[in-house]
Amino acid sequence: xxxxEQSPQFLSIQEGENLTVYCNSSSVFSSLQWYxxxxxxxxxLLVTVVTGGEVKKLKRLTFQFGDARKDSxxxxxxxxxxxxxxxxxxxxxxxxLVFGKGTxxxxxx
Amino acid sequence: xxxxxQSPRHEVTEMGQEVTLRCKPISGHNSLFWYRQTMMRxxxxxxxxxxxxxxxxSGMPEDRFSAKMPxxxxxxxxxxxxEPRDSAVYFCASRQGAILNEKLFFGSGTQLSVL
Numbered sequence: 001x002x003x004x005e006q007s008p009q010f011l012s013i014q015e016g017e018n019l020t021v022y023c024n025s026s027s028v029f030s031s032l033q034w035y036x037x038x039x040x041x042x043x044x045l046l047v048t049v050v051t052g053g054e055v056k057k058l059k060r061l062t063f064q065f066g067d068a069r070k071d072s073x074x075x076x077x078x079x080x081x082x083x084x085x086x087x088x089x090x091x092x093x094x095x096x097l098v099f100g101k102g103t104x105x106x107x108x109x
Numbered sequence: 110x111x112x113x114x115q116s117p118r119h120e121v122t123e124m125g126q127e128v129t130l131r132c133k134p135i136s137g138h139n140s141l142f143w144y145r146q147t148m149m150r151x152x153x154x155x156x157x158x159x160x161x162x163x164x165x166x167s168g169m170p171e172d173r174f175s176a177k178m179p180x181x182x183x184x185x186x187x188x189x190x191x192e193p194r195d196s197a198v199y200f201c202a203s204r205q206g207a208i209l210n211e212k213l214f215f216g217s218g219t220q221l222s223v224l
Contacts, residue, residue, distance in 0.1 A: 033212075042113070042200050042215025043152075088152065090213075096142065096165070097213060101151035 003027070004091055004100035012106040016078050021103040023089035024071045030093055032065055032072045037086040037102070079107045111135075113216035115201050121222045127189040130219045132201030133182055140204040142213065143176055143186050147197045158184065170195075191223045 005024050013019055023032070031050045035043035047056050049065035049072060056063045060083075062075040076083055084107050090097040114133040122128055134141050142157040156166040161178045169176070173192070178184040188195055198220050202213045 041217050042202070043213075044215070045212045048212070096154055096157055098154070099144075099152040 004089055004098060006087075006089060006100035006103050008103060009101070010104050010106075012108065013079055015080060015107055015109050018075070018077050019079055019105070020073055020075045021087055021105070022071065022073050023100055025091060026070065027091070027093065028069050029091035030069070031091070032069070033090045033092075033097065034063055034072070034074055035088040035090060035099075037088060038084075043086075043088055076105075079105075081107045081109045083107050113201055113203050113214050115199075115216035115219050117219060118217065119220045119222075121224065122191055123224050124192055125190045126223075127187065128191045128195075128221060128223075130186040130199050130201075130221070132184045132186070132216060134184070134201070134203030135205075135214055136182065138203035138205050138214070139181075140206070141178060141184050142202040142204070143184070144200040144202065144215075145197045146200060146218070152200070155186070188221075191221075193223045196221055196223050 007022050031048055033048045034046045036046055037043040047063045049063055052067045052069045054065045060077045064073050086102045086104050088099050088102045090099045116131045140159050143155040144152050145155055146152045155168045156176045157164055158178045174188055176186045198218045200215050200218045202215045204211050204213050
């Protein structure tokens with residue numbers, strides 16, 4: 001079974017700070033996705049990374065896929081209260097998406 | 110498009126009762142997934158369908174759980190009899206094709222509480 005470990009589990013920061021959250025596995029994934037989930041809603045896809053070492057930027061969010069395709073990171077620059085939510089990574093290999101338990105981010109104004 | 114539609118949004122029932130959760134995927138999507146989310150275990154895949162056919166139900170907890178997809182626009186997840194440990198948020202998601210890294214579109218979920 002492919003497992004994804006996310007860290008930290010919880011993160012509370014002030015508006016304007018930078019942060020990085022991590023997604024790690026002992027398994028190799030063919031691709032990795034990041035989703036954001038807000039209370040009372042389902043997860044919404046932010047990005048998909050496919051190539052080892054790939055970096056994608058989405059406004060203030062930077063996503064990186066590890067060279068060995070076993071890990072990924074999400075960096076947020078100058079966090080805003082609107083970034084608050086549960087960030088989930090999900091990997092696909094030879095099975096449908098496997099999700100990590102997520103990092104619950106709270107950005108305080 | 111209206112997105113993935115789930116009903117009901119909330120369900121409160123007593124232990125032993127039958128519970129049926131419903132999902133309408135996005136029109137034209139060929140794959141449908143049922144997930145369960147809890148604080149302890151995160152998002153767990155229960156079962157998924159391609160072209161209305163169940164492909165993998167290894168995540169279904171036990172025989173009390175069953176899922177059907179009678180046509181391309183409707184799926185149900187049934188729990189009979191329900192138990193308090195089934196309390197969770199149940200999500201339905203759909204995807205256009207069968208490629209594993211394609212985007213999943215989630216519904217808003219059904220919050221199930223079994224007393």
